[in-house]
Every structure is written in structure tokens, then in C-alpha cells.
Amino acid sequence: MAERRLAQRQGELIDRSQEVTFQWEGRPVTGYAGDTIASALFAAGTRVFSRSFKYHRPRGLMCCSGQCPNCLVEVDGQPTVRACMTPVEQGMDVKHLNAWPSLRRDFLHLVGRLTPSFGMQVGFYYKTFIHPRRAWPLYEKILRNAAGLGKLDPDHRRTERFDKVHRHVDVLVIGGGEAGLEAAAEAAEQGKHVALVEEGLALGGQLAWGGPRSNGRLTALVDRVNAAGVEILQPAYAGGVYEGLLVPVYQGRTMHRFRPAELVIATGSIEQPLVFGNNDLPGVMLASGARRLVNQFRLMPWEQAVVLTSSDEGLAAALDLADGGVNVLAVADSRRDADGSTIEDAGIEYLAGFQPWQARGSTAVTGVVVKRDGEHRTLACDLLVMSGGSVGQTALVSQGGGGIRYDRDQRRYVPDSLPEGMRVVGAAAGSAAAAGAVPAQAPKTGCKQIVCFCEDVTTKDIALSLDEGFSSLELSKRYTTVTMGPCQGRMCHRNSGLVIADQLGLDPDSQRVGVTTSRPPHNPTSFSLLAARGYEPVKRTSTHHWHAEHGGKMLWAGDWKRPYDYGDGDGEVDAVHESLGLIDVSTLGKLIVRGPEAAAFLERLYPNRFGDMKLARVRYGIVCGDDGSIIDDGTVARLSEQEYYVTTTSSGAGGMEQWFTWWNAVWKMDCEIVNVTSTIAAFNLAGPNARTALSTLTDFDLSNEAFPYLGAGHAQIAGVPCLVLRIGFVGELGYELHLPAAAGEHLWEKLMEAGEPYAVKPFGLEPQRVLRLEKMHIIVGQDTNAESNPLEAGMPWIVKLDKESDWIGRYAIEWYKRRGNRLTLVGWEAQNGGVPIEGTQVVGADGQPAGRITSSRFSRRLGKAIGIAWLPVEQSEEGTAINISDPKGSTIPATVTHKAFYDPDGERLRS
Amino acid sequence: MSFILSCPNCGPRAVDEYAYGGEVTERATTSEDERALFHYLYFRTNTGGDQREWWFHSSGCREWFQAERNTTRNEVLQVARPGELTPSRGPAGG
DSSP: OGGGBOOOOTTOOOEEEEEEEEEETTEEEEEEETOBHHHHHHHTTOOOOEEOTTTOOEEOOSOSSSOSSTTEEEETTEEEEEGGGSBOOTTOEEEOSSOSBOSSSBGGGHHHHHOTTTTTOTTHHHHHTTSSGGGHHHHHHHHHHHSSSOOOOTTOOOOSOOEEEEEOOSEEEEOOBHHHHHHHHHHHHTTOOEEEEOOSSSTBTHHHHSOGGGHHHHHHHHHHHHHHTOEEEOSOEEOOOBGGGBEEEEETTEEEEEOOSEEEEOOOEEEOOOOOBTTTSTTEEEHHHHHHHHHTTOBOOOSOEEEEESSHHHHHHHHHHHHTTOOEEEEEESOSSOOOHHHHHTTOEEEETOEEEEEEOSSSOOEEEEEETTEEEEEEOSEEEEEOOEEEOOHHHHHTTOOEEEETTTTEEEEOSOOTTEEEOGGGGTOSOOOOOOOSSOOOOSSOOEEETTTTEEHHHHHHHHHTTOOSHHHHHHHHOTTOSTTTTTTTHHHHHHHHHHHHTOOTTSGGGOOOOOOSOSSOOOHHHHTOBOSOOOBOOTTHHHHHHTTOOEEEETTEEEESOSSOHHHHHHHHHHSOEEEEOTTSEEEEEESTTHHHHHHHHSSSOOTTOOTTEEEEEEEEOTTSOEEEEEEEEEEETTEEEEEEOSTTHHHHHHHHHHHHHHHOOSOEEEEOTTTEEEEEEESTTHHHHHHTTOOSOOSTTTSOTTBEEEEEETTEEEEEEOOOTTSSSEEEEEEEGGGHHHHHHHHHHHHGGGTOEEOOHHHHHHHHHHTTOOOTTTTOOTTOOTTTTTOGGGOOTTOSSOOTTHHHHHHHHHHOOSEEEEEEEEOSSOOOOTTOEEEOTTSSEEEEEEEEEEETTTTEEEEEEEEEGGGOSTTOEEEEEOTTSSEEEEEEEOSOSSSTTOHHHHO | OOOEEEETTTEEEEGGGOEEEEEOOOOOOOSSOHHHHHHHHHOOOOOSSEEEEEEEOTTTTOOEEEEEEETTTTEEEEEESTTOOOSSOOOTTO
């Protein structure tokens, strides 16, 4: 390892005093602190880092800056990690992604070799694997195995926590190169709050990797930025720019949602590969990639290098590499009239006008053929540097709503119009040296010339797509998937445009080729970050811990956690029927409607009447949409002339608050609506012994004469001020107590104590569902849906069409009444032992679906299956025999009933 | 959608703080005219352009208000308490 590094020099990123050991393909590799996975592996002699997506061609380091797909690896079980952007950590486990059995000997490589004349050209899958059709599942299995990047472990459980943070700054700078650092320093020196995002391990961009000459300038600039108080997020990347300049910045396990007053794009430029035969062989590198290895990681394992270029950038790179110790044999410049004197002065052969033709070698570069007119030159080398000029990184500009245009002088796309609040600086703005001549056309060498390194798209594929009628860049992109891989077009956007221009005979400098649309995400982004936890915390009732400690099986109920049961559902049902049960119903929505027009407001909101209610009474009500559908139900208690206490379903609490306040925003009546759902706890004490037990805790007269069914009153119970509602969702004598949530646990324990002589049992959600079904009480949203109106739902008595005031749903329900009912909601019972599943169909005489089961349970008390169903009116008479479909294939015979299954006359409720 | 919307009570906030309440519509008040009733219940204009709409500040004051917004550019032209939008365009955030 040590012997592979050059002598220590200013600007290197590694700390030679600190060794780091990690696993690569199961073997230990040692690098230095400051190394990336890629540089440490390269130092240890690794040259093949991955196999390509389709042909499984060996791939080595190319850009060393996270732009190309060549070094994607799996790290500690996470696939598609960029090795060249990830610092080494002690003990990390790094593996290759998609080769079998190993990177060096990948049998799948034969796929590309065996069919050289036809290859797996674009569209190959669609055209080949369609015959015979029944074989597709087999083909799919094989193809899925061969294609793709990495494997996800379906059993993986997330152990880390991912977070979202909202950030507001004056200025957000994306890119920590020279231009970005300057823009950030300048703004911060004016007193603005500035954040800067840098993707790489080093600030400074080209100043950092461009060789020792720029080190002084870099140090001064970084000092200035730090002195000005710029906040630096590094390594971190901007995932895109969304409407209103919203920029998600991903850093480690955090997604920062930045909304800056000003967004500065300083994303620089990306050096482009050249297109020639075998241009993806390990050992073919971008000039900037080779310079990073030499200047930042002090690696120089090559014997002899050749530089291929079409711009002055390649000439500067050749000199820097030579300066760093690389033996540069020759520079082949595809331009005929450029000035190569600096190269010749350095003692390097300069080949003007020579086009790259084909790289030699099978798993590593051994040489290159370059061509000028009819003249060939073959040069031996183990490092082939290519520099196709650079293009401005304008993807984020386009995403943010900026326009870009082709600049003929610079031969690249530059920002044109910018949205308000966005500024582009540095090379992304097109201010750097011109890209220079572009290669006129890709050579016809007979071996693969890769345009898109991510998806293995060759020049031939693009030509074929045009031949088949996909006659523009955007269409060809969709057919060939060029620009659609992990690099998002960074390596292929320009070259695919040039190949298309060549094929169509267009001037490569004309705008007509166009650009493809850039969309987020701009970088490979983990789903864990996108799914980072939001801001909706779990809701727990005041007695949550009591339930959990007493065997309550807690489950999600909307935003809440509620006990399903306490381990003995049947026993809990029996306790309510025979003696005493207690359930926590704090999740019910609770609204106070108060004011001079409170009564009039409810009259207009509900189909039934509330204005005529006596004080200290409670009444059941349903809420309808203006289309007449049932949207919620609950009770309304009149506490005083001007104050009502409204309960809603648990899941409907938030929606009903919005519904109530919305209509009052329309009507502007003189009343206020207060949502007290979370501040008020509620318990229902139910069973024949409820009165006796509760009497021991209060002086309030609970006798049937003083406080009958549907009474509402204020009482001190065990010292806690409660609103007591005498209602019976579960069908027995019961008292629903509403109290300050802070006293919830205290009162709950007192109630359990008072119930002890009666063997009180706490009961959960599931026993409650059985109990309510025995009473044929509906659950809105389970027994009803968006098409259920109260006339068909068996509640015509609740609809007061003769009310003098207008009310919500009135006109639709008038219309339904004129039309007549088509369906009706009824009960059914099945005595042959079968219990239908909820949601199953009722089968008509003709074998067709004729209704739908909405609720179904076995009632031990009644000894039969009972439930609720929607049936056509003509099949809904009391006593009608129906057949219910069973998934096992048979049907379950059942009988229609209209009366509650248990205590149909409500004697127990009223006792 | 990630634009900024101004609540008349709380001021400018990211749109994620609000719940959208749909287009401002004229309620039908008869069942006799079926076409008008169903049009009110089931049809929306789905305007591409300036539109008046309801918003609920669910992560803030929990009050309803109205906004006039260009739905193609997501430019908020004016916001107001219910029923107080000015007939002609006003300045955003007004």
C-alpha cells in the first residue's frame, strides 16, 4: 500500500499516520484516513470495480468524482454506493454489485461476447423474449438475475433513524468550488445567513484537485469563508430544485428542506468522455479523474500514459499529470489547428488532428489506435486519458425553472433565463474556457463504443433507434434509456446529442438536437431519506400505559394507539353483558359549539333537529355531505341554551373540525367551534352493574328517574369534574364520562376499584365491535361508504325534510327521496355455523352479486353469526333468505332481519 | 407543489402547512333543478389559470380562508378571510 503512493505533497487528502482497514469481497484492505473506498482499493491494486449493467463489461475508475456509474458498490448491505465519494471507515464491508461468480470472472460477460453481430441491441428484449409467450416467466427470472444494480434484502430492518429538517436561510450555495466559495464568502460578509453544500470530500473543486499550484489560493478562500461564518454542509448534495426554490439537501441521515431567499447554483462543469472503440476499458480515465488520483490521493501506478483530447483542458491535464510524475508518451488532439507548443516544450509528442479510434486490451488498456485521415498510429499505454471538454452542470438550473440555450461560441449549453431568486456562477454559468472542438463523429470501429456507461447504450443502439423511427433525442432516450441511468446524463447527455446530430446529418452546433428534460432526483437517493419521519406523532390516550401494563394488545387506530383487547375478547363481551366493563373511548372526536347561534348552526349542519333539544339531554346525529352521503356520526349534548357538546367518530375528529369550521366560514354565524379532542378523556362504564358501581364514587343522582337514558349532566366523580352522558353504543346500561385528560389515569383506576366487587373487566376495540353489532349499530366508513345516504341506510327517521331551515345535504336527499331507495342496509343472521368474511358478496338467485356484507362476527351469546349488509330493496324484506359468498367456494345461507339482534326494544339500555 | 401561501392570520408559510379545500363554488339551494344540483355537487372547472379556492391552515391557526391563485404558475394573487376577496386582482399576500 505505502509503496504505491507518491511522496507526500501539499493538497493531498490522506493522513498517512492513520491506517484504516475494511473488507473488500471478504478480504481485508488497508488504506489511509482520508481515502475514499475507491482510492484505497486502487492503491491496493484493484482495477475492476464493477461490471456494466447489460453486457457485464469490466469497469474501472473513470471520473473519481461521483459522476459516472463505474464504481458503484455495496457497503454494509446498502447497494449502489459511490465508492469514489465515500470515505473509508474501519471495518466497513464492501462488495461488488452485479457479477457472477466474481468481478474478475463474470460469466454473464459472455452475453455480450457470444452474439457480437446482433448483440443485445436496443429493443432486443422486447423483440426476442416475446416468443413463445408462455415462456416469459422463465425469461423474466433469468433476465432479472442478469440485469440491474445490486440486490435489496427484503428482510432488512431499518435500524437507523432518518430525519427531515426545515431550513430557512438568506442564501443557499450549491457547490463548493472556487465560484461557490467566493459567492458564499461575499454574501456572508454582507451579514447574510449563508449555507453552502459540497458533495465531495474536499472544498475547492478544481483548485483542490488541479495540482499544487492552486493550493495557496484555495487555503486563502477557505479561510475567508470560515471567517465570514458560512455554514458548510459536507459531504451533502442537493437532490433537486423544486417549485418555489425548494431544495432538498441530503446529508447523512438527514434531509434538509432548504427554502432560501436566494439560491446560488455553483455546480461547475463535468468533463466529458470521448466516444471511440472500447472506451470503457479499465484504464481509460477522464483527465480530471486521473488528476484526482495523482494530486489528492498520490497514486501513480501507471507505466505509460496517452492523452486523447479535443480541447485545451486536455492539454492542461497532460502537463499536470506529467508534473505529478506520470510518464505521458503522447497527446493526440483531434483539432488540427490548436497550439500544442506547451506539450512539445514539455518533451511530450503532440499529434495534431488525430482522432481516437479504438482502445486495445481485454480487461485492461494496453494501448490505443489513433487515426488522422488514412494514417494510423498505435501507441502502447496502461493509462488512457480522455478529455472531451466539459459541459456546464445546468441540471439544477432547469429543474428550478431556468431556461438554457446553446452557446455557439462556447460550444455548450448555458443558462439563459433564470427564475426570481436564482443566480448561477462559475463554470455552470458558462464563464470558464470554451469547450473547444467536438469530435465530428463516432468512428465505425466494429467494437463497442459506449455512449451511456450506466445502461450500456452504444453508438449502434442510438443509430438503430433512429432507424426504427425514434427520430429525436427525447424519443431515442425513451427507447434506448440513454441519459436515464444513475448518472442522469452527466456522462452521456452531450455525446448522445452529438451521435444523433451525426446520424441525422444535423449541424452539431445547431439547437435542433436539443436537450433532454432534467428531473429530480439529481443523485442516487436512499428511500430511507425520502421516507424520513414526518411530524405526525403517535397519539396516546391518558391511560395508554395502564392498558399496555394490563395486557392490552395495542394497535393503530388512525393516529391513535388503542387496545384491540386484553387477551380475553369473549370474556370481555360477557363481562359487559353480565356485570360490568370499562372501555377507554378518549379517541372520540370532541367539539364544543358555543354562542347565541349555536343551535341554529347545528340545525343547518345536521339532517336532524337540535334546536328543540331540552337542556341536559343527548341525541344521536349523523352528519351528511351536501351530496346526501353519511360522512360521520356521533352524539350531541345540550349543556346550556348556547352550548352544545358534540362527539364525532375517532377517525373523523380532524375532518369534522374542518367541516364545522368551514361551514361557519361560509355562514359566519355567531358561534365558535373548539376542538377539545386531545384535552378531554372519555371512558364508557357499561353493564347491568354500572349504576351501582358508579354510585360509590359520586353524590350525583344516577337513578333512572333522575337521570334516564339519553340524559346528560355534570357530576363530580372521585373528585373529578365529569360530563356524564347516558348512552349505549354497546347495548347495556352505560355511562360515558368525559373529563380533563390530566385526571384520566386517576379516574380510570378509581373506576376499576369501584368495579372490583362486580368483577369489572376492561374491554378493547374488538369486544366493543361485537357488542355494537349485536345492537346493529353502524360504524360510519365500515357499514357506509361515499354513496350511502341516510334513507337507504335505514335511518329515514333522522332526516327532517320538514325543517324550516336549510341544511347540508337537504337537496340531494330530497332528490334521493323522489327517486326512491334502490339499496337498503339490513341485518342478517346465519345459523349453520359459517361466519362470512367482511366485504364478501351476497349471491342472488341468478348467481350474480346482489349485495355486500359490511360487518360480520360470531356472537357467542346469540350462538350464531350476525352482521350487516347492503341489499337491493326487493330482497331486503324481513325474513328473506339470502346466500352469502364464501371464499372457500360454497355459500353461507342467512336470513334478513331488521331488528337489533340483542335487546331489540332497548329495555336493558333504559333500565 | 411547494409554493409559499400567506395565511391572513399567520403570514407567509410553506404550502405543506395547509389543507386544500377546493374551488370556491356557488351552492345549489333547490333539488328541483337537477342539472344545477348535480353540477354543484359533482363538477369542478379544473381551471388552468386564475382560480378562487378554499384553504385551511391546518398546521397553524386552523382557520379557513380564501385565495386567488394562478394554477399553472402557482402564483398567489390575493388571500383574504372568507368572502372578502376583492373582485379584481389585488397584490399577493394582501
